[in-house]
Every structure is written in C-alpha cells, then in structure tokens.
Amino acid sequence: MTRSRQDLLLYSLAAYLAFSSFLTVLLLLGSLAGMKFIFLLARVSLGPAKVYWLKPLMYDSAGFALASAGMAVLQYYLVSLLHFSGVGRAALSAAVFFAAVLCGLFFWRGAFYSSLGAYGFSGLSVTLSALLGGLAAVFQCPGDNPWPFTIFSYFR
Numbered sequence: 001m002t003r004s005r006q007d008l009l010l011y012s013l014a015a016y017l018a019f020s021s022f023l024t025v026l027l028l029l030g031s032l033a034g035m036k037f038i039f040l041l042a043r044v045s046l047g048p049a050k051v052y053w054l055k056p057l058m059y060d061s062a063g064f065a066l067a068s069a070g071m072a073v074l075q076y077y078l079v080s081l082l083h084f085s086g087v088g089r090a091a092l093s094a095a096v097f098f099a100a101v102l103c104g105l106f107f108w109r110g111a112f113y114s115s116l117g118a119y120g121f122s123g124l125s126v127t128l129s130a131l132l133g134g135l136a137a138v139f140q141c142p143g144d145n146p147w148p149f150t151i152f153s154y155f156r
Helices: 005-046 056-083 089-112 122-138
Strands: none
Touching (some): 005 089, 005 122, 056 089, 056 122, 089 122
C-alpha cells in the first residue's frame, strides 16, 4: 500500500498538532512542579516562617519561565523534524501559528485550575514562545539543524 504525498503531509501535520498538545500538558505539569520545587528551596533556605517574604509573583514567574523556555525548545525540535518531510515554509508557518494558538489556549485553560491561573494572560507567554521556537525552525537552513542525528529516513 502506498501513500500519497498529500496523505503523508496531512498525517504529519495532525501528529504535530496532537503531539504539541500532549507536550503542552506535560509542560504545564513540569512548570507547576518546578514552581513548587523553587518554593521548597526558598522554604529550606529562608525557613518556614520567612518563606512568604518573597512575593508569590516570583514563584509564578519561575513557572512561566520554565514553561516558556520548554515550549520554545519543544516547538523548535518538532518543527525541525517536520521541516524535513518536505512541507513548504508557508504551510509550515501556518501549522506553527495554529499549534502556538492551540497550545497557548490549552495551557491557559489548564493553568486556570492550577495555582498559575490567577493571571489572565498565562497562555500568552506559551503562545509567543511556541511562535518563537517554531518560526526559528521554519526559517533555518537545513544544515543549521543542531540535532542532525534526529533526521530519520522517514523525513528524507
């Protein structure tokens, strides 16, 4: 059974969007765990009575920083893999835009029920970092890929 190029492109883009959403959930959980770990380090270093001298905004900003940095790296990696499947830059840019919006909305909705949900723009940092990481991979030269060992025969 042979697959047409359009079917392969459609399946690759659907897998990219699904995997991006799944990694957003893992990223949300990881950033919450990182935020709790930073709170624990502050509690150990300052003591239980003085741990609340630091504003909660510092812990939340650490969680957003972890989520933003992780999302940029994940999108760069995923898009650089998808870039080798022969997708054009215009279609790949559109896929990155939709994935960034989807991941940002998904993160915002997931963060709404967590301790990060106090901020209305909690998904904006994730959306912008997904755009930054994804579009950096879209417009790179194929020889500039920092992970050349990840190019499988499927993407050639």
